[in-house]
Amino acid sequence: MIANAEEYTKACQELRHLEEWLERLQKEHANGEKGLTKAGVRKMIARLHEELAVYEGTAEVERQPAK
Numbered sequence: 001m002i003a004n005a006e007e008y009t010k011a012c013q014e015l016r017h018l019e020e021w022l023e024r025l026q027k028e029h030a031n032g033e034k035g036l037t038k039a040g041v042r043k044m045i046a047r048l049h050e051e052l053a054v055y056e057g058t059a060e061v062e063r064q065p066a067k
């Protein structure tokens with residue numbers, strides 16, 4: 001899990017890299033080719049989205065003033 005701003009930045013960079021990789025795979029290989037690779041990249045992207053969302057949600061809660 002992402003614990004600080006530095007890890008958040010690295011995760012965002014990794015996400016961009018994976019999205020670019022998936023885009024290249026989709027352009028270079030017809031449907032049905034490299035299917036397992038594409039699925040694996042999509043799964044890594046989804047995991048990063050979840051981790052980023054948890055970190056962002058936690059940061060938002062921490063910024064809220066106590067009532």
